[in-house]
Structure formats: C-alpha cells, structure tokens
Amino acid sequence: MLRSVFRCFQQNSVAGQRNMSQSSLSGKVAIVTASTEGIGLAAAQSLGKRGAHVVVSSRRQTNVDKAVALLQSQNIQVTGTTCHVGVREDREKLVQMTLEKLGGIDILVSNAAVNPFFGNILESTEDVWDKVLSVNVKAPFLLTKLVAPHMENRGGGNVVFVSSVAGYQPITGLGPYNVSKTALLGLTQALAPELAQSNIRVNCVAPGLIKTRFSSELWKNEALMDQFQKQLSIKRIGEPQEVGEVIAFLCSDQASYITGETITITGGMGCRL
C-alpha cells in the first residue's frame, strides 16, 4: 500500500516536472509589439515569468522606459526600444536590434492595433482604411516575414497574432477595425502550413472586452456595460493577464500540437460555434 502511494507520488512529481519544463521559455527571445501597457505588457510579463528574454516596444520612448523599469523590478529579462509597427524602418530596427543584442528570435507576439474611426462603415475614408490595414494587418505579416528566417535558424519558433472577438462578430461602428481583425484569422491560417515546414507555429488570440486604455470608452460607460454583461457567461470584464497567459501557453511546448488556431478569451461571449 505504502509502496503504491509512493510510486503514485513519484509519477505525479515527474509529470509535474514535465509540465514545468514544457511551460518553460528559458533561453527564448520574445519580441512583443505594442507592449508598454495593456495586453502587450501582460504578454511580456507572462513570457518573461516563464524565463524568456522579452523585447518590449511601442511608439513613445517614455512608455518604453516605464515598461522596462516595471519588468526589471519583477526580475524579468527585458530590452526595450521604440517601434511604430506601421513604419518599415522601425520594424527593421526592432528586429536588427534584437538580433544584435540577443543573438536570435524565437517568439513574435504581434499585438499592435489602431482604431481611428467610429461610425457607419460607408462613411469610412480611404485614409482610415490605409491606416487600419497598414498597422493591424500588413505590419503583423511583414514582421512575421522579417523574423521567420531567424526563427528557422534557431530550429523553429512561435508567432501569435492578437485579433479580437470583433473579428468574428463585428462591433457596431467599428467597421474597418472589425474587418482588420477578421483578416488576422485568415492570416493565421494562411501562414501556419507554410511556416510549419520551418517548425514555426502560428496562432492567434481573440480577446473579448479586456480592461485596458484601448477599451476604456466601453467599460467606463455603465449603461453599455450593463448591456454587455448580459452576453457574458463570466459576468465581469477580462484582465490583460488573462490574455497574456494564453499567449505564453501558445508559445510554450505545452501547445506543441497547436498551429493555425485562434483561441477566444471572451468570458463566454458567444461569437462562434
């Protein structure tokens, strides 16, 4: 009896160790775009906590400095730089700086997005579409194209795009943004089979309403929130860490058989079967 209890304990602790090592990202280098606050910062924290060296960036140096200081105070290995993902020179600088300082790239979390328009979709202008598609769709693709050869040099890697529930179920008034987020679902599926040949997995997350500055117009409006909560199974707004953890899971060996997939993180808001 005692021996079988001991054997069971041993097996559990071996399984525990295996899970720990599968979730570990020790030695990995992770670029996370738009990572000085909100979901990007949370993703950097989740990846960093698992041992990855994270490269944080956004458009403003002061925001980068703040995020770097915060992550350092949490004992996370971090490097920071500015990068507006819609600017080619900035994307190239981000990748080049990472290679020079850290010697390679294993993970890309493409998180940046803009929404410069609210209204009827037929009133959206060509400039709005150019901006939304450039930042939300083209930049994730072009960054992936830039990092893929370096991931291949390391024997493989992971790309995670940040889409939205709006990619499945358009939010009224956010026409071009909705479409850009749907495009990321397609981009995930288009890239996954090609990059699988280089042992690179490509996945996506689709958050629902998460408490960040980006969504503050929604969650600060009590009437809207009352209406919104009716659609949720979990009757609260999501926290950025709840998205960050799923991103880190997708980048770990625990998700080694997942590619071309989008995970919704919505508190049960129905957006697809």
Ligand code: NAP
């Ligand atoms: P957030 O908290 O407002 O943070 C935005 C971050 O993006 C900041 O670090 C900002 O820093 C940076 N940024 C903005 N434009 C950029 C650009 N062109 N290039 C590089 N960095 C840029 O936003 P969030 O809610 O975490 O949103 C992150 C992602 O989640 C977006 O893709 C969004 O569509 C998606 N999402 C959010 C929600 C939600 O409810 N919050 C729901 C679904 C999907 P600087 O100002 O210094 O550039």
